[in-house]
């Protein structure tokens with residue numbers, strides 16, 4: 001009887017291992033990316049996050065107003081950290097990986113122009 005339970009235990013162990021590997025495989029399709037993005041307020045936050053969601057393969061996107069840290073979860077096969085950074089730069093927001101589009105920056109409301117010269121701010 002004891003051996004019987006041992007086998008059940010072993011079987012359960014194998015089952016939990018295989019489900020663990022299954023999960024690891026699933027999560028490897030996704031990647032969490034993070035980089036610094038210039039910005040000022042909640043309007044900036046909305047623009048940065050909307051621009052990210054417009055990139056195919058972006059599952060979630062969040063920009064922290066206080067720290068300037070942008071975090072997103074992407075589908076690795078569909079997009080890259082650089083592509084997301086480029087999309088954010090295209091709407092006027094300079095970041096660690098890309099220079100801001102100058103025209104888009106100039107069109108931002110004055111309060112959102114994080115760097116009044118309109119130049120890309122110093123890199124971090």
Ligand SMILES: [Cu+2]
Pocket residue numbers: 039040041042043044045111112113
């Ligand atoms: Cu703003």
